[in-house]
Amino acid sequence: MKNDSRRGFMGKAFGAVAAVGAIGSFVAMKKSWDPLPSVKAAGFTTLDMSVYKENKLVTEKWRGKPIFILKKTAEMVAKQTEEQKARDIVIGDAHFMVSIGLCTHLGCIPAYKESDEAFKCACHGGEFDFSGEVTKVPPPRALDIPPFRIDGNTLVLGEVGPEYTAMKETGITL
Amino acid sequence: MAHFTKATSVKDWLNQRLAIEKVEKVLASEYWIPKNINFLWAMGMVLVVTFVFLLVSGLFLLMYYQANIETAFYSVNFTIMREVDFGWLWRHVHGVAASVVFLIMYIHMFTGIYYGSYKKGREMIWISGMLLFITFSAEAFSGYMLPWGQMSYWAGMVITNLFSGGSLHADGLVEWIRGDYVPAQAFLTRFFMLHVVLLPLAIIGLIGLHFAALRIPHVNNQDGEELDFEAESKKYLAGDKAGSKVMRFANDFMSKDMMVVGVYLIFFFYLVFYNYGFAMDPVNFDPADGLKTPTHIYPEWYFLWSYEILRPFSIDIGLIAFAFAQVIFIFLPFLDRSPNSVPANRRGLFKFWFWGMLVDMIILTSMGKLPPEGIFSTIGLIAALVFIAMWIVLPLITKNEKQVQGEIDEK
Numbered sequence: 001m002k003n004d005s006r007r008g009f010m011g012k013a014f015g016a017v018a019a020v021g022a023i024g025s026f027v028a029m030k031k032s033w034d035p036l037p038s039v040k041a042a043g044f045t046t047l048d049m050s051v052y053k054e055n056k057l058v059t060e061k062w063r064g065k066p067i068f069i070l071k072k073t074a075e076m077v078a079k080q081t082e083e084q085k086a087r088d089i090v091i092g093d094a095h096f097m098v099s100i101g102l103c104t105h106l107g108c109i110p111a112y113k114e115s116d117e118a119f120k121c122a123c124h125g126g127e128f129d130f131s132g133e134v135t136k137v138p139p140p141r142a143l144d145i146p147p148f149r150i151d152g153n154t155l156v157l158g159e160v161g162p163e164y165t166a167m168k169e170t171g172i173t174l
Numbered sequence: 175m176a177h178f179t180k181a182t183s184v185k186d187w188l189n190q191r192l193a194i195e196k197v198e199k200v201l202a203s204e205y206w207i208p209k210n211i212n213f214l215w216a217m218g219m220v221l222v223v224t225f226v227f228l229l230v231s232g233l234f235l236l237m238y239y240q241a242n243i244e245t246a247f248y249s250v251n252f253t254i255m256r257e258v259d260f261g262w263l264w265r266h267v268h269g270v271a272a273s274v275v276f277l278i279m280y281i282h283m284f285t286g287i288y289y290g291s292y293k294k295g296r297e298m299i300w301i302s303g304m305l306l307f308i309t310f311s312a313e314a315f316s317g318y319m320l321p322w323g324q325m326s327y328w329a330g331m332v333i334t335n336l337f338s339g340g341s342l343h344a345d346g347l348v349e350w351i352r353g354d355y356v357p358a359q360a361f362l363t364r365f366f367m368l369h370v371v372l373l374p375l376a377i378i379g380l381i382g383l384h385f386a387a388l389r390i391p392h393v394n395n396q397d398g399e400e401l402d403f404e405a406e407s408k409k410y411l412a413g414d415k416a417g418s419k420v421m422r423f424a425n426d427f428m429s430k431d432m433m434v435v436g437v438y439l440i441f442f443f444y445l446v447f448y449n450y451g452f453a454m455d456p457v458n459f460d461p462a463d464g465l466k467t468p469t470h471i472y473p474e475w476y477f478l479w480s481y482e483i484l485r486p487f488s489i490d491i492g493l494i495a496f497a498f499a500q501v502i503f504i505f506l507p508f509l510d511r512s513p514n515s516v517p518a519n520r521r522g523l524f525k526f527w528f529w530g531m532l533v534d535m536i537i538l539t540s541m542g543k544l545p546p547e548g549i550f551s552t553i554g555l556i557a558a559l560v561f562i563a564m565w566i567v568l569p570l571i572t573k574n575e576k577q578v579q580g581e582i583d584e585k
Contacts, residue, residue: 030350033364039354059465064356066465105489107335108328109467123332123471124485125546140341140489174343 044158046151049091057112059101062146062157066101066109068119068132076117076130084131086172087142089163091150098155099132099143110143119143145173202424206407208395209421215393216434217282223435224275224442225381231267232370239320241366243359246322247461263446269453270445272314276476279307287506288528290398290515295391297507302384304504309376314474316369322362323458328471330357330365340490356464398516470545478542479535483562485546486555495562502565509568512575520578523571527564534560 043063052058052071060067072080072088072095080088088095101109108123118135119128127136132143149161167173181187188194207215238258240249254261283303286292292300315333319326334357338348353360392403401419410418421427445452452475457468473481484496502509514521518528534557541554 033350033353035349035353035355036360039358039360043355061465064354064358064464102331106332108332108471109465111467122467122469122545123328125551137488138485138492 044156047155047157048153049094049096049155050153052096055114055117057114059109060157062100065146067146067157068097068099068101068112068143070097070112070130071095072097072130080131084129084133086170087131087133087145087167089145089148089150089155091153091155097131098148099145101143103139104134104141104144105139141174142172202428203422204407204411205389205423206403206410206420207393207423207427208399208401209419210395210397210399211393212396213434214281214285216431217278217285219428219431219435220278220438221275221282222381223438224271224278225377227267227271227442228275229374231264231271234261234264235268236370241320241363243322243362243462246320246362250321251459266446266450266453270442270450272317273453273474273476274442274445275310276314276474279310280476283307283503284532286394287531288518289394289396290510290517290521291394292507293510293513293515294400296387296394296515298387299384299391300507301504302380302387306377306380306384307503308500309373309380311477313369313373313377314476316365316373318474319357319362319365320369321458322462323455324460324462324466324468325455325458325471327357327462327464328467329473330361332471334361336493336496340493357462394515396517398514472543475539475543478540479538482538482542482554483558485542486551486558495558498562498565509565510572511569512572514575514578516578522575524575527568527571530560531564534564 045060045062045067047060047069049069052069054071054073055076056071058069060069077085077088077095087097087099089098090096103110103121103123103126105121105124105126108121110119110121110126110128112119117130119132121127121139124138125136126134126139128139128143129135132145134140134142145164145167146157147160148164149156149159150163178190181190185194235254238249238253238261240246240253250265254265258264286300286303315329319330330352334348334351337351338344349355352358353364392401395401399419403420406418406420410420410422415421455474460468472478480496480499483499484492486492487495510524512521512524518525537553537557538561541550541557544550546554
């Protein structure tokens with residue numbers, strides 16, 4: 001009996017030591033897989049918004065991701081609905097569609113067709129209109145808008161300005 | 175206390191220390207295989223041989239491959255393909271074997287389904303086999319990342335995005351898996367680790383489990399007959415080889431097994447030398463570019479059926495359907511409620527279920543390769559719905575199945 005209880009105690013003591021060690025090592029393993037500080041710290045992109053031409057899609061790069069910049073034509077601005085308009089980034093009197101150029105389904109890059117004024121994704125058949133709203137599933141939501149701050153004629157991606165905060169609060173982007 | 179005597183031969187010396195004769199009997203000459211089988215029973219050995227090819231060719235590729243996003247593409251397409259003598263051979267063997275191993279696995283699986291080899295004590299064989307299939311899928315995917323071409327990059331992007339769980343938006347989890355916002359250096363190096371160390375270790379362990387699971391229930395036979403292996407093996411050892419329903423694993427069964435392997439090897443090396451193109455996607459001969467998606471992204475042929483189940487639905491339903499397709503085969507022994515473990519053609523409605531499932535998976539596979547437009551989208555959607563519906567009706571049709579086991583066993 002005495003021996004049994006002693007073994008029982010030793011078993012539990014080992015179990016406790018092993019459990020602490022296991023939890024500790026899982027924390028270390030999880031953290032070792034996290035993005036490195038250098039990866040996180042990199043990534044503010046400043047764009048001069050005066051260079052873009054109407055209905056010509058330009059793809060910029062931010063944090064390794066493609067960023068769509070589309071300067072809307074006067075007709076587009078005139079015909080767009082309130083919902084489409086709410087997604088505009090207005091600099092001076094120019095209206096821009098700025099979004100992360102990855103399909104919200106599984107992350108392929110949709111191609112822009114100027115004649116259709118629409119984005120089409122080759123991977124799974126999703127489509128978006130010129131303001132980035134979904135017109136054909138599977139994508140679950142409009143193209144995401146990256147964090148931005150308007151600074152005069154330039155746009156800083158990665159910083160959060162009041163216009164972006166407003167979009168986030170109203171649920172226009174994630 | 176073990177007692178050792180002066181050895182009379184090298185064999186005796188080893189026998190005293192390692193019991194090699196006993197081990198040989200347990201593993202080979204007195205491991206009993208039913209006689210009533212056909213060439214489909216050789217697929218296990220074909221898979222072992224293919225796995226060895228993957229291992230050996232992989233070792234040679236590993237000596238020149240560089241897991242760096244700047245140099246990976248060139249280390250494969252220039253160093254290995256152009257500079258290393260016979261480097262092309264290792265790459266083509268590796269690529270062709272990675273593709274063919276799935277073909278053989280599918281044949282192996284459907285053989286098991288047809289002959290009911292997942293029932294009556296053989297459940298663990300089936301489950302360990304399906305775990306092997308899943309681990310091989312992860313191995314194939316991680317290996318596909320390594321050449322760091324356009325298909326590597328975009329397949330990596332799409333597949334890791336699956337882990338965001340659709341509307342759950344678990345972007346943090348996706349970034350954690352990648353170690354970056356997009357597939358980059360951290361991503362390549364960790365998938366390299368998975369491909370060359372962790373997953374192969376898991377595969378080797380699971381192969382051990384798969385073989386161990388066979389020992390007690392033994393291999394099934396063409397009629398699903400329940401054999402008394404004890405009695406049949408005694409009959410064999412007593413000299414009644416013709417009357418016994420079993421034979422030795424080695425050399426009896428192995429000689430037939432290796433005959434099939436021989437035919438397979440001719441087919442395999444025909445592919446390696448003359449027709450390796452199917453395993454080498456042309457799009458992957460462009461270096462990875464995060465700012466340009468290829469026009470059509472599709473997985474290798476062996477993933478097309480499950481990819482097609484993902485594609486026609488909105489993201490959340492698609493992900494649920496995809497997850498369903500990935501795991502449902504594991505539960506086959508429990509979803510099939512019939513006590514019969516006989517070939518599908520003697521099992522009433524299950525016969526139609528078996529052939530229906532096979533045809534549906536072939537349709538899903540062909541639709542998955544085509545662009546998601548027009549009629550192909552519709553056929554794909556219907557085939558995906560049929561796939562799910564068939565698994566839902568399986569317990570119902572098998573529950574009411576007429577018992578046929580008795581007649582077979584009496585025969």
